[in-house]
Amino acid sequence: MAKAKKVPVKISRQVPFCPGCGHGIIVRMIMECVEELGYNDNVIIGKPVGCASLLDNSLDVDTFTGAHGRNGASMTTVKRLKPDTLVIAYQGDGDAYNIGFSETMNAAYRNEKFTVITINNGNFGMTGGQMAWTTMPGQKTATSVNGRNVELSGMPIKVPEMIASSFDTAYVARGALFTPSEINKTKSYIKKALQAQIDGIGHSMVEILSPCPTNWGLSPLAAMERVEKELVPYYPLGELKNKGGK
Amino acid sequence: MSKVIVSKDKCKQCGYCVKHCPKQAISFSTDFNSSGFKYAVVDDGKCIQCGMCYTTCPDGVFEITE
Amino acid sequence: MGDMVKGNIAMGEAAIRAGMHIYCGYPITPSTEIMEYMSWRAQDAGRQFIQAANEGEAMYMVYGAASVGARVLTASSGLGISLKQEGVGYMAAADYPCVMISVVRYGDGLGSLESGQNDYLRETRGGANGDYRNIVLSPSSVQEAVDLVYLAFDLSEKYRNVVVILTEGALGQMMEDCDYPPMKEVPFYDWAFDGKHTHKQESQMTANLFERAQRMNAKRAEITANEQRWEAVDIEDADYVFFAYGVPGRVTLGLVDELRKEGQKVGIIRPISLWPFPQKAYEAINKNVKAFITVETCDEGQMIEDVALYAKKTGFGDVPCYAIASPPGVPKMSYVKEKFEAIKAGKAKEVF
Numbered sequence: 001m002a003k004a005k006k007v008p009v010k011i012s013r014q015v016p017f018c019p020g021c022g023h024g025i026i027v028r029m030i031m032e033c034v035e036e037l038g039y040n041d042n043v044i045i046g047k048p049v050g051c052a053s054l055l056d057n058s059l060d061v062d063t064f065t066g067a068h069g070r071n072g073a074s075m076t077t078v079k080r081l082k083p084d085t086l087v088i089a090y091q092g093d094g095d096a097y098n099i100g101f102s103e104t105m106n107a108a109y110r111n112e113k114f115t116v117i118t119i120n121n122g123n124f125g126m127t128g129g130q131m132a133w134t135t136m137p138g139q140k141t142a143t144s145v146n147g148r149n150v151e152l153s154g155m156p157i158k159v160p161e162m163i164a165s166s167f168d169t170a171y172v173a174r175g176a177l178f179t180p181s182e183i184n185k186t187k188s189y190i191k192k193a194l195q196a197q198i199d200g201i202g203h204s205m206v207e208i209l210s211p212c213p214t215n216w217g218l219s220p221l222a223a224m225e226r227v228e229k230e231l232v233p234y235y236p237l238g239e240l241k242n243k244g245g246k
Numbered sequence: 247m248s249k250v251i252v253s254k255d256k257c258k259q260c261g262y263c264v265k266h267c268p269k270q271a272i273s274f275s276t277d278f279n280s281s282g283f284k285y286a287v288v289d290d291g292k293c294i295q296c297g298m299c300y301t302t303c304p305d306g307v308f309e310i311t312e
Numbered sequence: 313m314g315d316m317v318k319g320n321i322a323m324g325e326a327a328i329r330a331g332m333h334i335y336c337g338y339p340i341t342p343s344t345e346i347m348e349y350m351s352w353r354a355q356d357a358g359r360q361f362i363q364a365a366n367e368g369e370a371m372y373m374v375y376g377a378a379s380v381g382a383r384v385l386t387a388s389s390g391l392g393i394s395l396k397q398e399g400v401g402y403m404a405a406a407d408y409p410c411v412m413i414s415v416v417r418y419g420d421g422l423g424s425l426e427s428g429q430n431d432y433l434r435e436t437r438g439g440a441n442g443d444y445r446n447i448v449l450s451p452s453s454v455q456e457a458v459d460l461v462y463l464a465f466d467l468s469e470k471y472r473n474v475v476v477i478l479t480e481g482a483l484g485q486m487m488e489d490c491d492y493p494p495m496k497e498v499p500f501y502d503w504a505f506d507g508k509h510t511h512k513q514e515s516q517m518t519a520n521l522f523e524r525a526q527r528m529n530a531k532r533a534e535i536t537a538n539e540q541r542w543e544a545v546d547i548e549d550a551d552y553v554f555f556a557y558g559v560p561g562r563v564t565l566g567l568v569d570e571l572r573k574e575g576q577k578v579g580i581i582r583p584i585s586l587w588p589f590p591q592k593a594y595e596a597i598n599k600n601v602k603a604f605i606t607v608e609t610c611d612e613g614q615m616i617e618d619v620a621l622y623a624k625k626t627g628f629g630d631v632p633c634y635a636i637a638s639p640p641g642v643p644k645m646s647y648v649k650e651k652f653e654a655i656k657a658g659k660a661k662e663v664f
Contacts, residue, residue, distance in 0.1 A: 005297050007306035014305055019258035019283070024304025042507040044380070053517050062505040064379050065516045067402050073369045074376030077334060080360060081380050081500075085507040103372065106365045180266050180301045213260075220260035 008035045012060040020220020022177050022210025023052060026119060029187045030088065031059070033194055039086040044078055046071040046088065048095035051126045052119070055090065066091070069100020072107035072116070079114040086194065087114035093134045093207075094124040097159050108163040111170075111202040115193045118159070118205065120235070121212035129215030133157040136230060141215070156234060160207045164240035170202035172241040176209040176232060178224040189239065196244050209235055249293045251309040257285035263299035263308070272299060314491040319454045320345035320484040322492075323387075323413055323477065326461035328353060331498030332411075333382035334360040336373035338392065341425050342481035343415035346387040357495075367392035371399025378408035379513075381500030383465050387413035389481070390423045393431065394439065400474055401440025405516045409468035409501075411461065412446075413477045415484040418609065418640035426640035427481035429558060430610035435478050436587045436618070443525070445532060446474040447539065448586040452561040454488035460584070462493045469501055471535055478586060480609070482559045482642045535588055542590035543582040546572060547597045550579030552652070555619045556607035557583045560643050564607045567645045567652075578652075589618045594626035603662070605634045605655060607648050612637050613663055620664035632662035 008031035017023045034043050040061075047055040049068035056063035066074055071089035079087040089096075089107075096104045096118045104116070123141050124130040131141040131148055134156050138147040150156075164172040171193045175186025186208055193204035209231050211223030218226060257279060263286050264272045271292035274284040286299070286307060300308040317325075324346045327335070335350040347363070354361035364370035367388050377384040388396060393414045403410060414435060418428025435448050447467055451457035457479060464475040503511045514524075543561075545568055547553050556564035561582040568580045581593045604623060606616045613635025620633040636643075636651040654660045 003295075003297060003310065004312045005300040005308070005310040007309070011306065014256050017304065019304075020260035020262065021304055024306070025302065028304075028306065041509075044505050044507055046376075056515050057518060060509060062507060062509050062513075063515075064376070064505065065402070065406060065513075067372055067375065067399060070369075070372035070375075070399075073364065073372035074379070077336065077362065077373045077376035077382075077384075078380055078505075080362065081334060081377055081382050082505075082507060102365060103369055106369065177302075180298045183301050220262065221265055224262070 008032050010035065010040055010060045011058055013058045015058045016054050017051060018214045020211055020213040020223060021051070022119060022121065022208065025177050025183060026117065026208055026210065027055065029183070029190055030117060033187065033191045034086060037191070037194055037198065042084070043086040043088065044082065045090055046075045046078070048091040050092035050095050052090060052092060053126065069095050069098065070103050072100060072103030075114045076107055076110070076112045079112060086197065089114060089116045091116065091118050092125065093118055093120040093122070094132045097133050097157055104159065105163070108167045108169050108203050108205070111168060113197055113200060113202055115197050116205040117190065118207045119210045120207050121210045122231070123212060123215050125212050125215055136234065158235065160205060160240050163205060169204065169241065170196035170243045171204035173239045174207045174209070174235060174237050176227055176237055177211070178228045192242065192244065199244060201243055247311055248290050249295045249311060250288045250299065251311060252286060252288055253307050254285040255279045255281065256305045256307045257283055258305055259283040259285065260304065262302035266298045266302045268296060268298060269294055314489050316487045316489050317454065318345060318485065318487050319457055319479070320415070321349050322454045322458050322490055323461045324349040324353065325492055326458040327385045327411065328357050328359065329493050329495050330462045330465040331383050331496040332359060332385050332465065333500070334362065334377050335385050336362050336364055336370045336377065337386050337388065338364050338367045338370050340367065340389045340392040342417055342484050343387045343389045343413065345484070346413060367395040368399065371396035374410050375399050375402050375408065378403060378410050379406070379505050381502070381504030383498055384410045385413070386410070387415065389415045390417045390419070390431070391421065397439035400438070400446070401442060401444070403474050404440070404442065404444030406513065407472040409472055409474070411464045411468055411475050411477065413461070413479065416478065416480045424640055425481070427559070427642060428609050428640055429480060429560065430614065431478065432586065432608070432610070432614035433617070435476050443528065445587050446476045447471070447535060448476045448478050449541070449584060450478045450557045450586055451483065452558050452582065454483065454486065455490040457483060458490050458492060467539065471531060473535070480558050539585055540588050540590040540592050541584035542593045543584065544593050544596060545580050547579035547581060549577055550598050551577045551602045552605060553597055553601055554578065554580040554605050554607055555583065555615060556580065557586060557615065560607045560609055560638065563643050563645055564648060567648050570645065589622055591622045591625060594622060594628060597628065601628065601631055603632045603634055603655065605636060605652065607636045607638065607643060609638045609640065609643060616663045633664040634660055635663050
């Protein structure tokens, strides 16, 4: 018996991202969860600066124009003033972990009751593939043309681990997209994160390893393979914290 | 009514659906869509409506019908 | 007649009375008392307070609060206001209202803890990128500060514009008696995000900036036409007209009074709105005025630029413009008088 599947109604126009970009899959999963949890008409999404700056043209929901890296601060007050609304900060890794590191950490530190979804693609995508704190050692980017020198620039940063181990938040997980099974697992993480918000337990975060075919110089399938073979060993998948328990 | 409705003009030829279809029911067209991509084509006879294509597609190309 | 209250506290209470829903801020001298007061008074009044990790974060919190329709206040000084500028720019681009109190301290960079007026150009021109302007209001007494803060929320919502209360350390710290306006409870404004997507908000990235420019130009023209505020004394027959705002404005009012008693024909325009600058005030100035003289607490004069620019616009283009720049703190009347006499005696050089 077939289960009918159709793109959520709140995605009103096709997303404008590169072929094979993870954004499209992730945005669909988020809006599926929002719909399934009954929040289609009670949601505010903070979009970042980055490739996902283009998000609001595709979504038929309240979409806040986040300052670069600052949704940790802005979604704090959005949620405090509208505690019954589902509030989601949607941020690239450059947005949340580089320029927005302080705001991201401070929101987790205060256990602000909104959900952060970070899209980790190991570079600054929108501006043409510069090095980010998530870039792997030796990885060539527009600002590490000979490969990332971690002696000078630090090892790739693991913000979910930092938050899970330092702060008393509700939920932290990391997912990926390289098989339908991983996509479905990631969706379950997103759903649990949103449920932790709905239940009022506290701050929730899901980081999702995403391919960036354009800036990695790989085909979409090769980029997905790179996520599986090169990134997952360093950035382990799974739930890092689950206060709700289930 | 076909098992899968394909919005061919949304397809960007990423290849995820082709790879993950358990029945190898998806291939690329020989002609181009309006964006210049070869788009996914589903062999209705092989399709079992598992939904893997829907799950892996970043662009909402597929709708699995009842 | 109300109680004696410190300027900073009075401004905080005025915001509560105006229906402020949330205060977001960070402490910095000489504005800190606003925040300390809010930290308990907000909850007392059924409102919210949040202490940010720094002034920049506070402004991004303001930005989020404004997006859902809240009346929101922040307050800072000098370099703290500098940190906020990117957030102010986003507010302007999104047409969000808020009130920001800038309690100026003298100096570049870290600056000093003394009272000053050296942020006039920054506040009236705006410290973030783009063409936006904030409405800027400057009080010269604690009562006026209360009245302007109360007004500021209404103005900011009417025009969907940031309103800055530009004051100084001396006023924030001094105590005067004042009366508070009535307590208001105000709903979140109705064009904001409500979770239901009732109102589409324009995307800053894909907006048509040429069309937006026409709308913003029209808005700025409307504000300029309707929101100029000033106090003028004895300018109709004055040989010399002073321009001074804030606490130096009050000092200069006193000086004008004293000089008039000595038989000198002087007058004063005390701008209350710094943007829009009170161009209309020039209409009543003696057509044979000999000079315009600003009194400002900064290195060499900042408001002097606007005084000269608007002199040119209003037919006073040939009138020399002098700046009496007073050192950190509150200018003494005797200091201003001495500089004035030097100007009259031809011993000072005009700025324009």
